[in-house]
Amino acid sequence: MEKNTVVRLSRICKSFGSENVLNNIDLEIKDDQFVTLLGPSGCGKTTTLRIIAGFETPDSGEVYFDGKVINDIPPYRRSVNTVFQKYALFPNLNVYENVAFGLRVKKASDREISEKVREMLRLVNLQGFEKRDVSTLSGGQQQRVAIARALIMQPRVLLLDEPLGALDLKLRKDMQIELKNIRKKTGISFVYVTHDQEEALSMSDTVVVMNDGVIQQIGAPIDIYNEPANAYVADFIGESNILDGVMERDLQVRFAGRSFECVDRGFMTDEPVDVVVRPEDVDVVAPEKGMLTGTVTEVTFMGVHYEVIVEIRGFKWMIQTTDYVSPGQFIGIFIEPDAIHVMKKSEYSDMFGDYSSYSNELDQLSENTEEEGRE
Amino acid sequence: MKRGILQRAAAAPHVVWSALFIIAPLIFVLYYTFTGQDGSFSLDNITRLGKGNYLMIFVNSLCMALIATVICFVIAYPAAYIFSRMKKKSQKLCILLIMLPLWMNFLITTYSWMTILEDTGVINTLLGLVGLGPVHMINTPGAVITGMVFCFLPYMILPIYSVMAGIDPKLLEAAADLGCSPVQIFMKVVWPLSVGGVISGVTMVFVPSVSTFYISQKLGGGTFQLIGDTIESYFTGTAVNYHFGAALSLILMVLILISMAVMNRFGDDEQGGALI
Numbered sequence: 272m273e274k275n276t277v278v279r280l281s282r283i284c285k286s287f288g289s290e291n292v293l294n295n296i297d298l299e300i301k302d303d304q305f306v307t308l309l310g311p312s313g314c315g316k317t318t319t320l321r322i323i324a325g326f327e328t329p330d331s332g333e334v335y336f337d338g339k340v341i342n343d344i345p346p347y348r349r350s351v352n353t354v355f356q357k358y359a360l361f362p363n364l365n366v367y368e369n370v371a372f373g374l375r376v377k378k379a380s381d382r383e384i385s386e387k388v389r390e391m392l393r394l395v396n397l398q399g400f401e402k403r404d405v406s407t408l409s410g411g412q413q414q415r416v417a418i419a420r421a422l423i424m425q426p427r428v429l430l431l432d433e434p435l436g437a438l439d440l441k442l443r444k445d446m447q448i449e450l451k452n453i454r455k456k457t458g459i460s461f462v463y464v465t466h467d468q469e470e471a472l473s474m475s476d477t478v479v480v481m482n483d484g485v486i487q488q489i490g491a492p493i494d495i496y497n498e499p500a501n502a503y504v505a506d507f508i509g510e511s512n513i514l515d516g517v518m519e520r521d522l523q524v525r526f527a528g529r530s531f532e533c534v535d536r537g538f539m540t541d542e543p544v545d546v547v548v549r550p551e552d553v554d555v556v557a558p559e560k561g562m563l564t565g566t567v568t569e570v571t572f573m574g575v576h577y578e579v580i581v582e583i584r585g586f587k588w589m590i591q592t593t594d595y596v597s598p599g600q601f602i603g604i605f606i607e608p609d610a611i612h613v614m615k616k617s618e619y620s621d622m623f624g625d626y627s628s629y630s631n632e633l634d635q636l637s638e639n640t641e642e643e644g645r646e
Numbered sequence: 647m648k649r650g651i652l653q654r655a656a657a658a659p660h661v662v663w664s665a666l667f668i669i670a671p672l673i674f675v676l677y678y679t680f681t682g683q684d685g686s687f688s689l690d691n692i693t694r695l696g697k698g699n700y701l702m703i704f705v706n707s708l709c710m711a712l713i714a715t716v717i718c719f720v721i722a723y724p725a726a727y728i729f730s731r732m733k734k735k736s737q738k739l740c741i742l743l744i745m746l747p748l749w750m751n752f753l754i755t756t757y758s759w760m761t762i763l764e765d766t767g768v769i770n771t772l773l774g775l776v777g778l779g780p781v782h783m784i785n786t787p788g789a790v791i792t793g794m795v796f797c798f799l800p801y802m803i804l805p806i807y808s809v810m811a812g813i814d815p816k817l818l819e820a821a822a823d824l825g826c827s828p829v830q831i832f833m834k835v836v837w838p839l840s841v842g843g844v845i846s847g848v849t850m851v852f853v854p855s856v857s858t859f860y861i862s863q864k865l866g867g868g869t870f871q872l873i874g875d876t877i878e879s880y881f882t883g884t885a886v887n888y889h890f891g892a893a894l895s896l897i898l899m900v901l902i903l904i905s906m907a908v909m910n911r912f913g914d915d916e917q918g919g920a921l922i
């Protein structure tokens with residue numbers, strides 16, 4: 272069954288001063304769908320949400336709601352509601368009144384309000400908190416109030432801007448599951464912003480990968496992971512070895528100094544390409560059985576597996592394996608044809624190399640997360 | 647928890663200060679109110695309040711102060727709102743300009759208003775140039791109220807501005823998101839969250855307005871008496887009578903306390919979620 276499109280963004284551009292924040296954004300949000308906007312800090316995720324909500328007007332392009340252009344409709348007349356990044360609960364109202372706020376504006380009857388508020392509080396698991404002052408709630412509870420306050424409006428689309436950003440890991444996992452359940456129960460479409468790729472992959476029906484105000488790829492989580500559109504997506508989602516290659520003919524690609532059988536077709540003969548091999552798809556074998564051979568330079572124990580850096584013809588591969596190998600060991604590696612993913616060259620092709628700066632990259636990563644935490 | 651000697655010692659200066667400058671004067675006021683000229687206990691001072699036109703003076707003073715306070719509020723509330731929505735830099739500049747008059751002595755401010763409002767003052771000179779007037783302004787209730795408004799306006803703007811600047815703009819967006827038109831955003835979010843500042847502002851304007859004496863003397867020219875003038879006249883004038891003066895100020899104090907209590911009650915209701 273084909274679902275209706277509720278919100279559609281068409282060729283949206285937006286700049287602040289001289290800074291181009293969004294570039295030609297095309298996006299469809301269908302009924303009963305969980306869409307996640309994923310991208311690094313500053314890529315324009317919040318701005319995209321604010322354009323859908325009506326807090327920003329695009330410089331060019333159209334926002335459609337149910338097929339009608341709504342560029343000039345103010346936020347309070349849009350059937351879209353937002354869960355704000357820092358909740359933005361009304362500090363002078365208790366939990367009950369916060370949740371009831373939207374219905375009071377609509378002048379609903381007291382009976383209807385009390386019924387609906389109770390229903391919402393049950394949905395977000397906050398029964399018995401009606402009289403509580405919102406400032407006395409924990410982060411997770413405030414979050415639920417914010418969700419209930421938006422859901423009570425029964426919007427067609429709910430916009431959530433990094434709603435779990437301020438919660439600790441455990442609570443975040445619980446809330447992820449809860450949010451998914453709430454979405455299923457209500458059937459409301461969610462547009463969810465995050466820069467946590469795991470969260471994006473595990474929760475969504477559709478992931479939208481953004482960078483620098485441009486959509487890099489839209490697809491189901493599994494497609495985004497298995498068939499990244501370009502080197503940027505491959506690098507941003509999960510770990511990947513990205514190599515320069517040449518497509519010799521359909522189903523055969525050459526990289527790392529030899530030809531490999533693959534499952535990709537439709538490229539020109541001898542077209543230069545980017546080749547992605549996920550670390551978990553590489554098998555460690557004896558050197559004489561290996562398609563490629565190299566020396567182990569680093570081994571890190573990660574719990575479930577070891578993360579092994581192998582130098583092969585000057586390129587450092589990352590491999591995830593459950594077999595222990597020791598640094599300095601000479602090993603062979605084996606790659607199945609369907610573990611090789613071939614992508615067209617893009618502007619990002621040369622930006623992501625091998626894992627020679629592996630430890631540095633880790634440092635950078637943790638710096639980033641610290642920054643995000645501080646926001 | 648028991649407090650140590652040191653902690654008590656640290657509080658000592660404050661205790662001494664309060665005793666000297668707050669408690670002691672209050673005791674004196676009470677003492678003088680309930681004693682006669684000869685020093686014996688008497689209620690004459692209180693009963694004398696009922697005679698003469700003291701009631702009128704009280705009512706007059708309260709009315710003028712109330713009018714001044716309302717005018718201050720009407721000017722200050724929108725001004726504070728506009729300031730709080732400006733860029734940070736312009737906000738600072740505007741607040742500085744608002745505070746500027748506070749650095750001058752009130753007496754000087756009042757004197758300058760005299761020269762502005764006089765029959766031969768700045769305004770009438772200007773009116774004369776365009777062939778109008780002269781309009782008699784000095785020594786009218788209007789002049790006194792103008793003086794009050796001008797002297798005390800900053801005390802209304804500052805507390806309102808400071809609560810408004812503290813309102814998270816995200817709350818306004820959240821309200822819009824939940825269906826509030828701009829007017830409803832104001833009624834349901836801005837007003838309830840700023841009413842605390844309004845109460846401080848009203849108190850800080852009303853109290854000095856109701857007890858002022860130099861403004862009414864300079865701009866009212868003695869054509870009518872406010873309670874502040876009356877009290878002053880019993881302490882410095884020809885008919886010095888500390889006992890009756892004390893009785894007047896005691897009543898004034900009680901009236902002010904009652905008005906403040908009413909104000910605060912109103913504020914509690916407003917913030918407690920009983921929204922319009």
Ligand SMILES: Nc1ncnc2c1ncn2[C@@H]1O[C@H](COP(=O)(O)OP(=O)(O)OP(=O)(O)O)[C@@H](O)[C@H]1O
Nearest residue numbers: 287290292310311312313314315316317318319466
């Ligand atoms: N009101 C504004 N005025 C000027 N620049 C802005 C404004 N809002 C956003 N920007 C800029 O637009 C860019 C994108 O911002 P946006 O908030 O959409 O990023 P984001 O993807 O949500 O990032 P984050 O993950 O850090 O929240 C940033 O560089 C930001 O500085």
Ligand SMILES: [Mg+2]
Nearest residue numbers: 316317318432
């Ligand atoms: Mg953001």
